[in-house]
Amino acid sequence: MIEFKNVGLVYPNGTEGLKNINVKINDGEFVVIVGLSGAGKSTFIRSINRLVTPTSGSLQVDGEDILKYKGKNLRKLRTKVGMIFQNYNLVKRSNVFKNVLAGRLGHTGTLRSIFNLYSKEDKALAYNNLKRVNIDEKIYNRADELSGGQQQRVSIARVLTQKPNYILADEPVASLDPPTSHQVMTYLRKINKEDNITTIVNLHFIDMAMEYADRIIGMRAGEVVFDGPVSEVTEKTFEEIYGRAIREDDLRGGAEE
Amino acid sequence: MTKNNSLTQKSIPLYPAKTKMQVTIIFLVILGFYLFSMIRTQEDMVGGISGALGNMYVVIEKFFPPNFTILSAIWDSMLETIKMAIIATTIAAIITVPLAVLSAQNITTFKPLYYLTRTFLNLLRTIPDLVLAVIFVGLFGVGVFPGILALTVFSLGILAKLISETIESVDMNPLEAMRASGGNVFQVIWYSLVPQVAPQFTSLVLYVFEINVRASVVLGMVGAGGIGLVLNQQIKFYNYPNAMTIIIVIFVTVLIIEYISNKLREALL
Numbered sequence: 001m002i003e004f005k006n007v008g009l010v011y012p013n014g015t016e017g018l019k020n021i022n023v024k025i026n027d028g029e030f031v032v033i034v035g036l037s038g039a040g041k042s043t044f045i046r047s048i049n050r051l052v053t054p055t056s057g058s059l060q061v062d063g064e065d066i067l068k069y070k071g072k073n074l075r076k077l078r079t080k081v082g083m084i085f086q087n088y089n090l091v092k093r094s095n096v097f098k099n100v101l102a103g104r105l106g107h108t109g110t111l112r113s114i115f116n117l118y119s120k121e122d123k124a125l126a127y128n129n130l131k132r133v134n135i136d137e138k139i140y141n142r143a144d145e146l147s148g149g150q151q152q153r154v155s156i157a158r159v160l161t162q163k164p165n166y167i168l169a170d171e172p173v174a175s176l177d178p179p180t181s182h183q184v185m186t187y188l189r190k191i192n193k194e195d196n197i198t199t200i201v202n203l204h205f206i207d208m209a210m211e212y213a214d215r216i217i218g219m220r221a222g223e224v225v226f227d228g229p230v231s232e233v234t235e236k237t238f239e240e241i242y243g244r245a246i247r248e249d250d251l252r253g254g255a256e257e
Numbered sequence: 258m259t260k261n262n263s264l265t266q267k268s269i270p271l272y273p274a275k276t277k278m279q280v281t282i283i284f285l286v287i288l289g290f291y292l293f294s295m296i297r298t299q300e301d302m303v304g305g306i307s308g309a310l311g312n313m314y315v316v317i318e319k320f321f322p323p324n325f326t327i328l329s330a331i332w333d334s335m336l337e338t339i340k341m342a343i344i345a346t347t348i349a350a351i352i353t354v355p356l357a358v359l360s361a362q363n364i365t366t367f368k369p370l371y372y373l374t375r376t377f378l379n380l381l382r383t384i385p386d387l388v389l390a391v392i393f394v395g396l397f398g399v400g401v402f403p404g405i406l407a408l409t410v411f412s413l414g415i416l417a418k419l420i421s422e423t424i425e426s427v428d429m430n431p432l433e434a435m436r437a438s439g440g441n442v443f444q445v446i447w448y449s450l451v452p453q454v455a456p457q458f459t460s461l462v463l464y465v466f467e468i469n470v471r472a473s474v475v476l477g478m479v480g481a482g483g484i485g486l487v488l489n490q491q492i493k494f495y496n497y498p499n500a501m502t503i504i505i506v507i508f509v510t511v512l513i514i515e516y517i518s519n520k521l522r523e524a525l526l
Contacts, residue, residue, distance in 0.1 A: 075440070078438060083434070087430050105439060
Protein backbone atom coordinates (compact mmCIF):
# COMPACT_ATOMS: atom_id res chain seq x y z
CA MET A 1 0.00 0.00 0.00
CA ILE A 2 1.22 3.47 -0.88
CA GLU A 3 -0.02 6.41 1.14
CA PHE A 4 0.66 10.10 0.49
CA LYS A 5 -0.05 12.24 3.56
CA ASN A 6 0.09 16.01 2.99
CA VAL A 7 3.01 15.50 0.61
CA GLY A 8 4.51 18.64 -0.88
CA LEU A 9 7.57 19.14 -3.05
CA VAL A 10 9.33 22.37 -3.85
CA TYR A 11 12.21 22.17 -6.35
CA PRO A 12 15.42 24.08 -5.57
CA ASN A 13 14.48 26.70 -8.18
CA GLY A 14 11.26 27.43 -6.29
CA THR A 15 8.82 25.57 -8.55
CA GLU A 16 6.15 23.74 -6.61
CA GLY A 17 6.02 20.21 -8.00
CA LEU A 18 3.49 18.79 -5.56
CA LYS A 19 1.02 20.60 -3.33
CA ASN A 20 -0.49 18.89 -0.31
CA ILE A 21 -1.13 15.51 -1.88
CA ASN A 22 -3.30 13.02 0.02
CA VAL A 23 -3.72 9.76 -1.87
CA LYS A 24 -3.93 6.14 -0.84
CA ILE A 25 -3.17 3.45 -3.43
CA ASN A 26 -4.26 -0.07 -2.52
CA ASP A 27 -2.46 -3.27 -3.40
CA GLY A 28 -3.23 -4.69 -6.83
CA GLU A 29 -4.79 -1.51 -8.21
CA PHE A 30 -4.12 -0.27 -11.74
CA VAL A 31 -4.04 3.49 -11.35
CA VAL A 32 -3.64 5.90 -14.23
CA ILE A 33 -2.58 9.44 -13.50
CA VAL A 34 -3.71 11.97 -16.06
CA GLY A 35 -2.94 15.61 -16.48
CA LEU A 36 -1.29 18.02 -18.88
CA SER A 37 2.50 18.07 -19.06
CA GLY A 38 3.88 20.02 -16.14
CA ALA A 39 0.95 19.04 -13.92
CA GLY A 40 3.19 17.07 -11.56
CA LYS A 41 2.49 13.52 -12.79
CA SER A 42 6.18 12.65 -13.12
CA THR A 43 7.04 14.24 -9.79
CA PHE A 44 4.24 12.25 -8.16
CA ILE A 45 5.46 8.95 -9.60
CA ARG A 46 9.14 9.64 -9.00
CA SER A 47 8.48 10.44 -5.35
CA ILE A 48 7.42 6.85 -4.77
CA ASN A 49 10.87 5.44 -5.59
CA ARG A 50 12.58 8.59 -4.40
CA LEU A 51 14.13 9.61 -7.71
CA VAL A 52 12.88 12.94 -6.38
CA THR A 53 12.40 13.65 -2.67
CA PRO A 54 9.30 15.45 -1.42
CA THR A 55 10.10 18.32 0.92
CA SER A 56 7.13 18.03 3.28
CA GLY A 57 4.54 15.56 4.54
CA SER A 58 5.01 11.82 4.76
CA LEU A 59 4.95 9.13 2.09
CA GLN A 60 4.47 5.56 3.24
CA VAL A 61 5.15 2.42 1.26
CA ASP A 62 4.03 -0.75 3.04
CA GLY A 63 3.54 1.23 6.23
CA GLU A 64 7.02 2.75 6.40
CA ASP A 65 7.84 6.40 5.79
CA ILE A 66 10.28 6.33 2.87
CA LEU A 67 11.19 10.01 2.89
CA LYS A 68 14.01 9.50 5.39
CA TYR A 69 15.48 6.50 3.57
CA LYS A 70 19.14 6.62 2.62
CA GLY A 71 21.71 4.21 1.18
CA LYS A 72 20.75 0.61 1.81
CA ASN A 73 17.12 1.27 2.77
CA LEU A 74 16.65 3.34 -0.35
CA ARG A 75 18.07 0.59 -2.57
CA LYS A 76 15.80 -1.92 -0.87
CA LEU A 77 12.80 0.30 -1.58
CA ARG A 78 13.82 0.63 -5.23
CA THR A 79 14.14 -3.14 -5.52
CA LYS A 80 10.53 -3.37 -4.43
CA VAL A 81 9.31 -0.58 -6.73
CA GLY A 82 10.11 -1.12 -10.40
CA MET A 83 10.04 1.65 -12.99
CA ILE A 84 9.36 1.96 -16.70
CA PHE A 85 10.38 5.10 -18.57
CA GLN A 86 9.20 7.02 -21.61
CA ASN A 87 12.54 6.56 -23.36
CA TYR A 88 12.89 2.91 -22.27
CA ASN A 89 16.29 3.77 -20.71
CA LEU A 90 18.00 0.61 -21.89
CA VAL A 91 21.76 0.44 -22.24
CA LYS A 92 21.84 0.63 -26.02
CA ARG A 93 25.20 -1.05 -26.55
CA SER A 94 24.41 -4.01 -24.29
CA ASN A 95 22.42 -7.00 -25.44
CA VAL A 96 18.79 -7.58 -24.49
CA PHE A 97 19.55 -10.36 -22.01
CA LYS A 98 22.09 -8.27 -20.11
CA ASN A 99 19.64 -5.38 -19.98
CA VAL A 100 16.99 -7.65 -18.51
CA LEU A 101 19.38 -9.20 -15.99
CA ALA A 102 20.18 -5.69 -14.79
CA GLY A 103 16.81 -5.92 -13.09
CA ARG A 104 18.48 -8.30 -10.60
CA LEU A 105 21.08 -5.69 -9.56
CA GLY A 106 19.30 -4.81 -6.34
CA HIS A 107 19.25 -8.49 -5.37
CA THR A 108 22.83 -9.27 -6.40
CA GLY A 109 26.10 -8.51 -4.66
CA THR A 110 28.40 -5.96 -6.30
CA LEU A 111 31.18 -8.42 -7.17
CA ARG A 112 28.82 -11.10 -8.43
CA SER A 113 27.09 -8.61 -10.71
CA ILE A 114 30.36 -7.19 -12.04
CA PHE A 115 31.57 -10.64 -13.08
CA ASN A 116 28.13 -11.60 -14.43
CA LEU A 117 27.82 -14.41 -11.86
CA TYR A 118 24.04 -14.61 -11.85
CA SER A 119 22.40 -17.68 -10.40
CA LYS A 120 20.71 -20.19 -12.66
CA GLU A 121 17.36 -19.13 -11.20
CA ASP A 122 17.97 -15.46 -11.99
CA LYS A 123 18.86 -16.24 -15.59
CA ALA A 124 15.81 -18.50 -15.96
CA LEU A 125 13.65 -15.73 -14.47
CA ALA A 126 15.03 -13.16 -16.90
CA TYR A 127 14.49 -15.48 -19.87
CA ASN A 128 10.93 -16.32 -18.82
CA ASN A 129 10.11 -12.64 -18.50
CA LEU A 130 11.41 -12.04 -22.02
CA LYS A 131 9.08 -14.82 -23.11
CA ARG A 132 6.15 -13.27 -21.28
CA VAL A 133 6.48 -10.09 -23.33
CA ASN A 134 7.16 -12.12 -26.46
CA ILE A 135 10.62 -10.85 -27.26
CA ASP A 136 12.67 -13.93 -26.35
CA GLU A 137 13.92 -14.43 -29.91
CA LYS A 138 15.83 -11.12 -29.65
CA ILE A 139 17.72 -12.22 -26.54
CA TYR A 140 21.22 -11.63 -27.92
CA ASN A 141 20.45 -8.60 -30.08
CA ARG A 142 21.87 -5.28 -29.07
CA ALA A 143 19.18 -3.07 -27.51
CA ASP A 144 19.62 -0.35 -30.14
CA GLU A 145 18.73 -2.81 -32.91
CA LEU A 146 15.15 -3.05 -31.63
CA SER A 147 12.16 -0.85 -32.47
CA GLY A 148 10.64 1.43 -29.84
CA GLY A 149 7.86 -0.96 -28.94
CA GLN A 150 10.30 -3.86 -28.67
CA GLN A 151 12.60 -1.79 -26.44
CA GLN A 152 9.71 -0.92 -24.16
CA ARG A 153 8.83 -4.61 -23.90
CA VAL A 154 12.43 -5.36 -22.93
CA SER A 155 12.18 -2.70 -20.25
CA ILE A 156 8.98 -4.37 -18.98
CA ALA A 157 10.89 -7.66 -18.82
CA ARG A 158 13.64 -5.88 -16.90
CA VAL A 159 11.18 -4.55 -14.38
CA LEU A 160 9.55 -7.99 -13.97
CA THR A 161 12.95 -9.55 -13.35
CA GLN A 162 13.24 -7.20 -10.41
CA LYS A 163 10.21 -9.04 -8.88
CA PRO A 164 8.64 -5.80 -7.71
CA ASN A 165 5.49 -5.29 -5.63
CA TYR A 166 4.84 -2.05 -7.43
CA ILE A 167 5.43 -0.89 -10.99
CA LEU A 168 5.66 2.79 -11.84
CA ALA A 169 5.41 3.73 -15.50
CA ASP A 170 6.26 7.28 -16.48
CA GLU A 171 4.59 8.03 -19.85
CA PRO A 172 5.42 4.53 -21.15
CA VAL A 173 3.71 5.00 -24.52
CA ALA A 174 4.41 8.66 -25.27
CA SER A 175 7.12 7.78 -27.82
CA LEU A 176 5.18 4.94 -29.49
CA ASP A 177 2.62 4.74 -32.30
CA PRO A 178 -1.02 3.86 -31.49
CA PRO A 179 -0.98 0.07 -32.12
CA THR A 180 2.29 -0.39 -30.22
CA SER A 181 0.97 1.79 -27.41
CA HIS A 182 -2.00 -0.49 -26.97
CA GLN A 183 0.24 -3.53 -27.05
CA VAL A 184 2.47 -2.15 -24.28
CA MET A 185 -0.53 -1.12 -22.16
CA THR A 186 -2.07 -4.56 -22.63
CA TYR A 187 1.09 -6.20 -21.30
CA LEU A 188 1.16 -3.86 -18.31
CA ARG A 189 -2.48 -4.59 -17.60
CA LYS A 190 -1.99 -8.34 -17.97
CA ILE A 191 0.96 -8.34 -15.56
CA ASN A 192 -1.03 -6.27 -13.09
CA LYS A 193 -3.82 -8.83 -13.07
CA GLU A 194 -1.73 -12.03 -13.23
CA ASP A 195 0.96 -11.11 -10.69
CA ASN A 196 -1.17 -8.75 -8.60
CA ILE A 197 1.48 -6.02 -8.93
CA THR A 198 0.17 -2.57 -8.04
CA THR A 199 0.71 -0.47 -11.16
CA ILE A 200 0.74 3.30 -11.46
CA VAL A 201 0.93 4.72 -14.97
CA ASN A 202 1.27 8.31 -16.14
CA LEU A 203 -0.63 9.00 -19.33
CA HIS A 204 -1.95 12.01 -21.08
CA PHE A 205 -4.17 10.14 -23.53
CA ILE A 206 -7.74 10.14 -22.26
CA ASP A 207 -9.00 7.16 -24.23
CA MET A 208 -6.14 4.95 -23.07
CA ALA A 209 -6.66 5.96 -19.46
CA MET A 210 -10.34 5.02 -19.75
CA GLU A 211 -9.58 1.72 -21.43
CA TYR A 212 -6.95 0.34 -19.06
CA ALA A 213 -7.37 1.98 -15.65
CA ASP A 214 -9.23 0.73 -12.57
CA ARG A 215 -8.91 4.12 -11.06
CA ILE A 216 -8.00 7.54 -12.37
CA ILE A 217 -6.21 10.31 -10.54
CA GLY A 218 -6.30 13.70 -12.20
CA MET A 219 -3.60 16.27 -11.54
CA ARG A 220 -3.33 19.94 -12.34
CA ALA A 221 -0.62 22.36 -11.21
CA GLY A 222 0.78 19.96 -8.62
CA GLU A 223 -2.57 19.16 -7.03
CA VAL A 224 -4.85 16.16 -7.18
CA VAL A 225 -8.06 17.49 -8.70
CA PHE A 226 -9.82 14.18 -9.28
CA ASP A 227 -9.57 10.74 -7.73
CA GLY A 228 -12.09 8.02 -8.42
CA PRO A 229 -12.89 4.73 -10.11
CA VAL A 230 -12.99 4.76 -13.89
CA SER A 231 -16.77 4.20 -13.82
CA GLU A 232 -17.27 7.67 -12.38
CA VAL A 233 -15.23 9.35 -15.09
CA THR A 234 -16.90 11.18 -17.96
CA GLU A 235 -15.62 13.53 -20.63
CA LYS A 236 -16.60 16.35 -18.30
CA THR A 237 -14.24 15.02 -15.63
CA PHE A 238 -11.34 15.33 -18.08
CA GLU A 239 -12.36 18.83 -19.06
CA GLU A 240 -12.18 19.71 -15.38
CA ILE A 241 -8.79 18.06 -14.95
CA TYR A 242 -7.32 19.70 -18.04
CA GLY A 243 -9.07 22.99 -17.42
CA ARG A 244 -10.11 23.20 -21.08
CA ALA A 245 -12.13 21.42 -23.75
CA ILE A 246 -10.94 17.98 -24.91
CA ARG A 247 -9.06 18.04 -28.23
CA GLU A 248 -8.17 15.54 -30.88
CA ASP A 249 -4.54 15.19 -29.67
CA ASP A 250 -5.67 14.17 -26.18
CA LEU A 251 -6.68 10.85 -27.76
CA ARG A 252 -4.34 8.10 -28.87
CA GLY A 253 -6.71 6.33 -31.23
CA GLY A 254 -7.96 2.79 -31.67
CA ALA A 255 -6.23 -0.51 -31.16
CA GLU A 256 -5.52 -2.63 -34.21
CA GLU A 257 -5.95 -6.09 -32.82
CA MET B 258 2.41 45.44 -54.70
CA THR B 259 4.65 48.49 -54.35
CA LYS B 260 5.85 47.25 -50.97
CA ASN B 261 6.84 43.94 -52.54
CA ASN B 262 8.84 45.78 -55.21
CA SER B 263 10.83 47.85 -52.74
CA LEU B 264 11.73 44.64 -50.83
CA THR B 265 13.13 42.91 -53.89
CA GLN B 266 15.05 45.97 -55.05
CA LYS B 267 16.94 46.50 -51.78
CA SER B 268 18.42 43.17 -50.84
CA ILE B 269 18.03 42.24 -47.18
CA PRO B 270 21.39 41.76 -45.40
CA LEU B 271 22.08 38.31 -43.94
CA TYR B 272 23.36 39.74 -40.67
CA PRO B 273 22.35 42.88 -38.78
CA ALA B 274 24.58 45.91 -39.50
CA LYS B 275 25.83 45.99 -35.90
CA THR B 276 27.12 42.40 -35.99
CA LYS B 277 28.83 43.07 -39.32
CA MET B 278 30.55 46.12 -37.85
CA GLN B 279 31.77 44.20 -34.78
CA VAL B 280 33.12 41.29 -36.80
CA THR B 281 34.92 43.68 -39.16
CA ILE B 282 36.59 45.51 -36.26
CA ILE B 283 37.69 42.24 -34.61
CA PHE B 284 39.07 41.06 -37.94
CA LEU B 285 41.02 44.29 -38.46
CA VAL B 286 42.47 44.19 -34.93
CA ILE B 287 43.70 40.62 -35.42
CA LEU B 288 45.16 41.52 -38.81
CA GLY B 289 46.95 44.44 -37.13
CA PHE B 290 48.46 42.09 -34.54
CA TYR B 291 49.79 39.85 -37.28
CA LEU B 292 51.32 42.75 -39.22
CA PHE B 293 52.87 44.22 -36.07
CA SER B 294 54.48 40.94 -34.99
CA MET B 295 55.68 40.24 -38.53
CA ILE B 296 57.39 43.62 -38.77
CA ARG B 297 58.99 43.23 -35.34
CA THR B 298 60.43 39.83 -36.10
CA GLN B 299 61.38 40.63 -39.69
CA GLU B 300 65.01 41.50 -38.93
CA ASP B 301 65.77 38.02 -37.57
CA MET B 302 63.84 36.30 -40.32
CA VAL B 303 65.55 37.78 -43.36
CA GLY B 304 69.04 36.67 -42.43
CA GLY B 305 67.64 33.44 -41.04
CA ILE B 306 66.00 32.14 -44.17
CA SER B 307 68.93 32.55 -46.51
CA GLY B 308 71.21 31.08 -43.84
CA ALA B 309 68.91 28.10 -43.45
CA LEU B 310 69.02 27.38 -47.17
CA GLY B 311 72.81 27.33 -47.08
CA ASN B 312 72.84 25.17 -43.97
CA MET B 313 70.36 22.79 -45.52
CA TYR B 314 72.98 21.62 -48.00
CA VAL B 315 75.50 21.02 -45.21
CA VAL B 316 72.94 19.09 -43.20
CA ILE B 317 71.95 16.91 -46.15
CA GLU B 318 75.56 16.25 -46.98
CA LYS B 319 76.26 15.21 -43.40
CA PHE B 320 73.15 13.05 -42.86
CA PHE B 321 73.15 11.25 -46.22
CA PRO B 322 73.54 8.50 -47.07
CA PRO B 323 72.17 6.89 -43.90
CA ASN B 324 74.26 4.08 -42.48
CA PHE B 325 71.94 1.07 -42.60
CA THR B 326 74.53 -1.34 -41.29
CA ILE B 327 73.63 -0.36 -37.73
CA LEU B 328 69.99 -1.46 -38.16
CA SER B 329 70.43 -4.69 -36.17
CA ALA B 330 72.22 -2.81 -33.38
CA ILE B 331 69.49 -0.19 -32.86
CA TRP B 332 66.61 -2.63 -33.13
CA ASP B 333 66.77 -3.49 -29.42
CA SER B 334 66.56 0.16 -28.41
CA MET B 335 63.57 0.71 -30.69
CA LEU B 336 61.82 -2.25 -29.06
CA GLU B 337 62.69 -0.81 -25.67
CA THR B 338 61.00 2.45 -26.61
CA ILE B 339 57.86 0.62 -27.73
CA LYS B 340 57.87 -1.43 -24.53
CA MET B 341 58.16 1.76 -22.47
CA ALA B 342 55.16 3.21 -24.29
CA ILE B 343 53.12 0.04 -23.83
CA ILE B 344 53.82 -0.27 -20.10
CA ALA B 345 53.25 3.44 -19.44
CA THR B 346 49.99 3.48 -21.44
CA THR B 347 48.70 0.38 -19.67
CA ILE B 348 49.42 1.69 -16.19
CA ALA B 349 47.96 5.09 -17.06
CA ALA B 350 44.83 3.50 -18.56
CA ILE B 351 44.19 1.62 -15.31
CA ILE B 352 44.78 4.57 -12.97
CA THR B 353 42.71 6.79 -15.27
CA VAL B 354 39.47 4.93 -14.57
CA PRO B 355 38.84 6.10 -10.98
CA LEU B 356 40.30 9.55 -11.71
CA ALA B 357 38.11 10.08 -14.78
CA VAL B 358 34.98 9.01 -12.92
CA LEU B 359 35.79 11.27 -9.98
CA SER B 360 36.37 14.25 -12.27
CA ALA B 361 33.13 13.80 -14.23
CA GLN B 362 30.51 16.21 -13.00
CA ASN B 363 27.51 14.04 -13.77
CA ILE B 364 28.77 11.05 -11.77
CA THR B 365 30.60 12.73 -8.91
CA THR B 366 27.82 14.86 -7.53
CA PHE B 367 29.79 15.53 -4.35
CA LYS B 368 31.30 18.88 -5.40
CA PRO B 369 34.46 19.08 -3.21
CA LEU B 370 35.67 15.69 -4.47
CA TYR B 371 35.01 16.72 -8.06
CA TYR B 372 36.93 19.98 -7.70
CA LEU B 373 39.79 18.22 -5.91
CA THR B 374 40.36 15.65 -8.69
CA ARG B 375 39.81 18.24 -11.43
CA THR B 376 42.47 20.50 -9.90
CA PHE B 377 44.88 17.60 -9.41
CA LEU B 378 44.52 16.61 -13.07
CA ASN B 379 44.94 20.19 -14.23
CA LEU B 380 48.16 20.46 -12.24
CA LEU B 381 49.36 17.18 -13.73
CA ARG B 382 48.77 18.46 -17.25
CA THR B 383 50.68 21.69 -16.73
CA ILE B 384 53.97 19.79 -16.27
CA PRO B 385 55.63 19.19 -19.69
CA ASP B 386 56.71 15.60 -20.37
CA LEU B 387 60.34 16.66 -20.78
CA VAL B 388 60.36 18.24 -17.32
CA LEU B 389 58.84 15.08 -15.86
CA ALA B 390 61.59 13.02 -17.50
CA VAL B 391 64.33 15.31 -16.16
CA ILE B 392 62.86 15.04 -12.66
CA PHE B 393 62.54 11.25 -12.72
CA VAL B 394 66.00 10.76 -14.30
CA GLY B 395 67.34 12.91 -11.47
CA LEU B 396 65.56 10.74 -8.93
CA PHE B 397 66.19 7.25 -10.35
CA GLY B 398 69.21 7.68 -12.61
CA VAL B 399 69.53 7.16 -16.37
CA GLY B 400 67.44 4.26 -17.71
CA VAL B 401 64.10 2.94 -18.77
CA PHE B 402 62.35 3.16 -15.38
CA PRO B 403 62.28 6.99 -15.06
CA GLY B 404 61.13 7.12 -18.71
CA ILE B 405 58.18 4.86 -17.94
CA LEU B 406 57.25 6.94 -14.90
CA ALA B 407 57.42 10.19 -16.86
CA LEU B 408 55.28 8.77 -19.67
CA THR B 409 52.75 7.34 -17.20
CA VAL B 410 52.22 10.65 -15.42
CA PHE B 411 52.15 12.52 -18.72
CA SER B 412 49.57 10.25 -20.36
CA LEU B 413 47.50 10.08 -17.17
CA GLY B 414 46.90 13.81 -17.42
CA ILE B 415 45.67 13.63 -21.02
CA LEU B 416 43.68 10.41 -20.69
CA ALA B 417 41.81 11.27 -17.50
CA LYS B 418 40.77 14.63 -18.93
CA LEU B 419 39.57 13.23 -22.27
CA ILE B 420 37.76 10.29 -20.68
CA SER B 421 36.05 12.35 -17.99
CA GLU B 422 34.71 14.53 -20.80
CA THR B 423 33.44 11.42 -22.60
CA ILE B 424 31.74 10.34 -19.36
CA GLU B 425 30.11 13.74 -19.02
CA SER B 426 28.50 13.38 -22.45
CA VAL B 427 26.88 9.95 -21.94
CA ASP B 428 23.14 9.33 -21.99
CA MET B 429 22.04 9.58 -18.34
CA ASN B 430 18.73 7.75 -18.83
CA PRO B 431 20.08 4.18 -18.44
CA LEU B 432 21.89 5.28 -15.28
CA GLU B 433 18.61 6.50 -13.87
CA ALA B 434 16.99 3.16 -14.73
CA MET B 435 19.73 1.19 -12.96
CA ARG B 436 19.41 3.42 -9.93
CA ALA B 437 15.65 2.93 -10.00
CA SER B 438 16.11 -0.85 -9.98
CA GLY B 439 18.04 -0.69 -6.72
CA GLY B 440 21.62 -0.88 -8.01
CA ASN B 441 24.40 0.65 -5.94
CA VAL B 442 26.94 3.15 -7.27
CA PHE B 443 29.36 0.49 -8.57
CA GLN B 444 26.61 -1.50 -10.26
CA VAL B 445 25.18 1.62 -11.88
CA ILE B 446 28.62 2.53 -13.22
CA TRP B 447 29.45 -0.98 -14.39
CA TYR B 448 26.12 -1.69 -16.05
CA SER B 449 25.17 1.59 -17.67
CA LEU B 450 28.26 3.78 -17.81
CA VAL B 451 30.97 1.31 -18.83
CA PRO B 452 29.16 -0.03 -21.94
CA GLN B 453 28.58 3.52 -23.14
CA VAL B 454 32.16 4.67 -22.61
CA ALA B 455 34.12 1.50 -23.50
CA PRO B 456 34.57 2.17 -27.26
CA GLN B 457 35.76 5.74 -26.77
CA PHE B 458 37.93 4.62 -23.87
CA THR B 459 39.75 2.08 -26.05
CA SER B 460 40.10 4.56 -28.87
CA LEU B 461 41.57 7.23 -26.59
CA VAL B 462 43.97 4.74 -25.00
CA LEU B 463 45.25 3.82 -28.48
CA TYR B 464 45.64 7.49 -29.34
CA VAL B 465 47.62 8.13 -26.16
CA PHE B 466 49.76 5.08 -26.97
CA GLU B 467 50.73 6.72 -30.28
CA ILE B 468 51.60 9.94 -28.48
CA ASN B 469 53.67 7.94 -25.99
CA VAL B 470 55.75 6.27 -28.70
CA ARG B 471 56.67 9.68 -30.11
CA ALA B 472 57.18 11.24 -26.68
CA SER B 473 59.42 8.40 -25.50
CA VAL B 474 61.82 9.21 -28.34
CA VAL B 475 62.18 12.76 -27.05
CA LEU B 476 62.42 11.60 -23.43
CA GLY B 477 65.31 9.32 -24.35
CA MET B 478 67.32 12.40 -25.19
CA VAL B 479 67.36 13.47 -21.53
CA GLY B 480 68.43 10.02 -20.41
CA ALA B 481 65.12 8.23 -20.04
CA GLY B 482 66.11 5.14 -22.01
CA GLY B 483 65.03 3.76 -25.38
CA ILE B 484 65.93 4.80 -28.92
CA GLY B 485 66.07 8.49 -27.96
CA LEU B 486 69.10 7.80 -25.78
CA VAL B 487 70.94 6.18 -28.70
CA LEU B 488 69.93 8.96 -31.08
CA ASN B 489 71.25 11.55 -28.66
CA GLN B 490 74.59 9.70 -28.34
CA GLN B 491 75.07 9.45 -32.11
CA ILE B 492 74.35 13.14 -32.62
CA LYS B 493 76.78 14.05 -29.85
CA PHE B 494 79.47 11.95 -31.57
CA TYR B 495 78.69 13.81 -34.83
CA ASN B 496 77.79 10.44 -36.31
CA TYR B 497 75.10 11.81 -38.58
CA PRO B 498 74.63 8.88 -41.01
CA ASN B 499 73.87 6.68 -37.98
CA ALA B 500 71.50 9.32 -36.58
CA MET B 501 69.70 9.47 -39.93
CA THR B 502 69.12 5.71 -39.88
CA ILE B 503 67.65 6.00 -36.38
CA ILE B 504 65.36 8.82 -37.49
CA ILE B 505 64.13 6.75 -40.45
CA VAL B 506 63.49 3.73 -38.18
CA ILE B 507 61.48 5.92 -35.76
CA PHE B 508 59.54 7.41 -38.65
CA VAL B 509 58.60 4.01 -40.07
CA THR B 510 57.72 2.58 -36.64
CA VAL B 511 55.45 5.49 -35.78
CA LEU B 512 53.73 5.18 -39.17
CA ILE B 513 53.13 1.45 -38.68
CA ILE B 514 51.78 1.94 -35.15
CA GLU B 515 49.48 4.72 -36.32
CA TYR B 516 48.19 2.55 -39.13
CA ILE B 517 47.44 -0.36 -36.82
CA SER B 518 45.74 1.73 -34.15
CA ASN B 519 43.68 3.59 -36.77
CA LYS B 520 42.44 0.26 -38.11
CA LEU B 521 41.62 -0.91 -34.56
CA ARG B 522 39.74 2.31 -33.83
CA GLU B 523 37.72 2.08 -37.03
CA ALA B 524 36.66 -1.43 -36.06
CA LEU B 525 35.60 -0.23 -32.62
CA LEU B 526 33.51 2.84 -33.41
